[in-house]
Amino acid sequence: MAKRPITKETGEAAILGGAVLGGGGGGSMEKGRLNLRGALEAGEVVLADIDDIPPDTVLITGSAVGAPAAAEARVEPKDYVRVVEILKENGCPAPGGFIPNECGGSSITNGWVPAALMGLPVVDALCNGRAHPTGVMGSMGLHRDPGYVSRQSAAGGDREKGLYLELHVAGKLGSASSMIRAAADKSGGLVAVARNPVAASYARAHGACGALRQAMDLGERMRKAMPRGGDVVLASILNFLGGEHMVTGAVARKEIVTRGGFDSGSVIVGDFETTFWNEYMTLESRGERLATFPDLIMTLDAGSGLPVTTAEVKEGQTVILFVVPADRLILGEGMRCMELMEEIEPVVGKKIVEYIR
Numbered sequence: 001m002a003k004r005p006i007t008k009e010t011g012e013a014a015i016l017g018g019a020v021l022g023g024g025g026g027g028s029m030e031k032g033r034l035n036l037r038g039a040l041e042a043g044e045v046v047l048a049d050i051d052d053i054p055p056d057t058v059l060i061t062g063s064a065v066g067a068p069a070a071a072e073a074r075v076e077p078k079d080y081v082r083v084v085e086i087l088k089e090n091g092c093p094a095p096g097g098f099i100p101n102e103c104g105g106s107s108i109t110n111g112w113v114p115a116a117l118m119g120l121p122v123v124d125a126l127c128n129g130r131a132h133p134t135g136v137m138g139s140m141g142l143h144r145d146p147g148y149v150s151r152q153s154a155a156g157g158d159r160e161k162g163l164y165l166e167l168h169v170a171g172k173l174g175s176a177s178s179m180i181r182a183a184a185d186k187s188g189g190l191v192a193v194a195r196n197p198v199a200a201s202y203a204r205a206h207g208a209c210g211a212l213r214q215a216m217d218l219g220e221r222m223r224k225a226m227p228r229g230g231d232v233v234l235a236s237i238l239n240f241l242g243g244e245h246m247v248t249g250a251v252a253r254k255e256i257v258t259r260g261g262f263d264s265g266s267v268i269v270g271d272f273e274t275t276f277w278n279e280y281m282t283l284e285s286r287g288e289r290l291a292t293f294p295d296l297i298m299t300l301d302a303g304s305g306l307p308v309t310t311a312e313v314k315e316g317q318t319v320i321l322f323v324v325p326a327d328r329l330i331l332g333e334g335m336r337c338m339e340l341m342e343e344i345e346p347v348v349g350k351k352i353v354e355y356i357r
Contacts, residue, residue, distance in 0.1 A: 001188040001193050001347065002306055003042050003046050003047065003048045003049075003052055003121060004046065004047055005045060005046055005047075005120065006036075006039075006045040006046070006047050006112070008040060010216055011036040011039075011040070011109070011112075012033070012036070012044070012219070012223075012288065013149030013215075013216045013217075013218075013219030013220045013223060014108050014109070014212060014215045014216045014301065015029050015032040015033060015036065015105055015106075015108060015109065015216075015219065016029065016219035016223060016307070017103075017214070017215035017217065017218030017220075017222065018032070018103040018104055018107070018108030018109075018215040018219070019032070019062065019104065019105035019306075019307035019309070019331060020106055020215070020218060020219075020222070020237060020296075020300075021103035021104070021129060021130050021131070021211070021215055021218070021296065021329070022102070022103055022104035022105055022107070022130065022131040022279065022298075022307070022309065023130050023131055023280055023293075023296045023298050024131075024274075024276055024278070024279045024280035024297065024298060024299065024309050024310040024346065025104060025131040025132070025133065025276075025278040025279035025280075025309060025310065025338055026102055026103055026104010026105055026106065026107040026108070026131035026217045026279070027056060027064060027104050027105050027106030027107050027309075028105050028106055028266075028309065028311070028312065029105035029306075029307070030105075030106075031064075031075070031105070031106035032104075032105045032106035032109045033345045034077060034081075034106075035077055035080070035106060035109035035110070035112055035113060036109055036112065038077030038078075038112075039077075039109070039112035039113045039115070039116040039154070039267075040116070041238050042116040042117045043116040043117060043119065043301075044116060044119075044166050045112050045115060045116045045122060046115070046120075046121045046122065046125065047121065047122050047123075047124060047212065047213075048097065048122070048123050049123075049124055049209075049280065050123055050124060050125040050200060050203060050204045050207070050209050051204075053096070053097060053121070053123055053200040054096075054200065054202070054287065055199060055200050055201035056199055056200070056201070057096035057097060057098075057199065057200040058093045058094070058095050058096050058197050058198070058199065059095060059096065059097050059098065059099050059123055059125070059197070059198055059199070059203050059247045060084065060087065060092075060095040060097075060098055060099070060111070060194050060196070060197050061098075061099050061100075061101050061110075061111070061127055061138070061139075061193075061194070061195050061196050062080060062098050062099070062100055062101065062110035062112075062114070062192075062193070062194060062196070063100075063101035063102075063107065063110050063135070063138065063192075063193040063194070063195060064101075064106065064110055064156075064189075064190060064191070064192055064193060065109055065135060065154070065180050065181060065183075065184045065190070065191055065193050065261065066156075066181075066184035066185075066189045066190030066191060066261050067184070067185075067189045067190070067258045067259075067261055067262050067263045067278070067311075069189075069256060069258055069263045069310075069311035070188060070189025070190065070258050070263075071188075071189070071305045072157075072158060072161065072163060072188030072189055073188055073189030073190035074156065074157060074158040074163070074188060074190065074220040074303070075191065076155040076156075076207040077113045078113075079155040079156050079192035079217070080110065080111070080112075080114055080192045080194075081113055081114045081117055081211075082112045082155045082166065082173025082192070083153040083154060083192050083193055083194035084114045084118075084153075084194045085097040085165075085201050086153035086166060086168050086194070087151060087153045087168070087194050087197070088171070089168075090151065090153070090168045091198060092151050092197050095118075096120060096200075096353075097115070097120050097121045097122070097123040097200070097245055098110075098111030098112070098114060098115045098120060098122055098123065098128055099111060099122070099123050099125050099127060099203060099207065100112075100122070100126050100127070100212065101126070101127045101128065101135075101138040101193075102127060102128040102129075102131045102132060102138050102329040103126065103128070103129055103130055103131055103211060103212075103215050105207060105309065106128075107131060109213055111194075114194075122212070123200070123203070124209060124210055124211070124213055125207040125208070125209045126207060126208045126209075126212055126213040126330075126332065126342060127139065127140050127207055127208065127332045127334065128208050128211070128331060128332040128334060128335060129208035129210075129211030129214065129215075129329050129330035129331055129332065130279075130294060130296055130329050130331065130335075131278070131279050132166040132279060132293075132294070132334065132335070133239070133262060133279060133344070134177065134181075134340070134343065135152075135173075135177035135180060135181070135193075135195070135280040136173055136174055136177050136334065136340055137335070137337075137340050138332065138334055139177075139195075139196055139334060140196075140198070140202065140203065140206035140207055140332050140334060141171055141185060141206050141332075141333035141334060141336075141337060142166060142172050142173055142196060142198070143172075143173040143174055143337075143340075144337070148163045148173065149170055149171065149172075149178070150169075150170065150171060150172065150176040150195065150196055151168070151169075151170045151176075151195065151196070151197065152168070152169050152170075152176045152177070152180050152193060152194070152195035153167065153168045153169075153180075153193065153194050153195070153198065154164070154166065154167045154180050154183045154184070154189060154191040154192065154193050154314035155167075155192050156183075156184070156187045156188075156190055156191035156192050157186075157187030157191070158188055159187050163186075163187050163188040164187065165183060165186060165187050165191075167179065167183045167191075168181070172179075173196075173320060176195075180193055180195075181260065181261040181262075182260075182261070184261040185260055185261040187264050189258070189261065194349075203271050204322055206332060206333040207332050207333075208330045208331055208332040209330070210330055211330040214330055215220040217240070218237065218240050218241065221236040221237075221239075221240055222232040222236050222237065222305065224236070224341045226304065226305050226306075229303065229304075229305060230248075230300055230301060230302045230303055230304060230320055231242070231248075231302075231305075231320075232305070233304075233305025234305065234320050234322060235302060235321070237322070237324075238322065238324075241296075241324045241328050241329075242324060242325065243296070243322055243323055243324035243325065243328065244322060244323050245320065245321075245322050246272055246283065246285075246290065246321045246322055247269055247270050247272050247320075247321050248268070248318070248319070248320045248321070249269045249270040249318065249319070249321075250268060250316055250317065250318050250319075251268070251269055251313055251314065251315050251316060251317050251318075251319060252268045252269065252270070252315070253266075253267075253268045253315060254266070254268075254313060254314065254315050256310070256311075262277060262278055262312055262347075263276070263277075263278050263310060264276060264277045264278075264347050264348065265310070267280075267299070267310065267313055269283045269299075269319060269321050271286055272284070272285045272290075272321055273285070274297060274321075275333055275348035275349070276348070277344055277347045277348055279293065279310070280293070280297035280298065280299075280310065281293045281297075281344055281347075281348045281350065281352070282297075282348060282350045282352070282355075283295075283297045283321075283323060289355055290323065291323040291325075292310075292352055292355035292356055293341070293344065293352065294326045294329070294331060294356075295323060295324065295325055295326045296323065296324035296325075296326070296328075297321075297322075297323055298322060298323075298324070299313055299319040299320065299321055300319060300320040300322075301317065301318075301319060301320075302318040302319055302320050303318070305320075313320065326356075326357070327357075338353050338356070341356060342350055
């Protein structure tokens with residue numbers, strides 16, 4: 001795939017498909033559209049295949065970290081530019097391109113605004129082709145390199161309420177990510193982040209190459225199906241990704257706790273119970289485990305077919321619950337690190353590692 005502009009139409013498709021691939025997380029489509037609009041107003045947004053990028057080119061990951069359901073969460077498009085400036089002010093090399101950290105309704109657009117302003121490409125080598133809760137999960141296995149120094153910057157928060165803050169941190173990847181998560185908590189729940197400069201050759205070997213294009217293709221199929229309702233949208237998703245429809249029904253109960261920059265809790269639809277940590281983590285029915293992260297567990301609004309995240313789903317809402325196996329997704333190296341999967345277990349109170357195929 002040669003370099004080509006992301007238009008309003010293809011950007012909207014990426015946001016829609018990305019929202020499904022977010023698996024309950026990855027931010028809202030509303031915020032994604034805000035980023036898309038900001039990027040298109042700033043200049044041309046060019047999408048490039050990783051094979052079109054010289055291997056020694058420095059790529060920076062664009063991200064957003066926090067709890068999307070937090071009442072005071074606020075990140076503006078200009079914050080995504082500021083975080084790149086902060087990295088450069090602290091000695092990081094100038095980037096030659098940007099990679100989004102994951103798929104999601106807004107996170108798939110991370111890096112688009114500074115890319116447009118700086119005249120640099122968005123490279124289709126995402127850190128992960130689905131959404132994930134922790135920054136380390138979206139760092140392409142860099143935490144396994146004892147010599148790697150993670151450099152991360154954050155900016156966000158409601159300026160009018162005095163919650164805006166900026167931060168730069170350098171150190172071991174896990175420690176740096178924890179500091180960024182704390183910044184999200186202190187700023188009201190969400191921050192824009194730029195992090196982990198790497199060579200394009202590393203992203204090619206360890207990233208989710210082609211995931212952005214997959215989201216665009218998925219979103220275009222969904223867009224065409226939407227006039228015919230949720231069941232037809234579901235069919236368009238399963239025909240493209242594979243997977244299985246679990247249940248359509250009203251949300252009987254939703255429990256959510258926002259703490260430490262994360263959302264966690266559970267959603268029950270009929271006999272089916274999910275747990276989530278930003279993203280859906282487990283799905284069970286009558287005590288039987290049916291799906292486990294990084295499998296894609298996702299909900300759609302039954303009427304419109306629009307993706308519904310864990311932050312957005314409401315008790316009484318009629319939803320379509322479906323599953324796509326992990327082997328049908330384009331995943332980054334972080335999804336193959338079982339030591340990171342272990343971190344999920346105490347949060348959701350369920351075994352994870354023993355269920356991952």
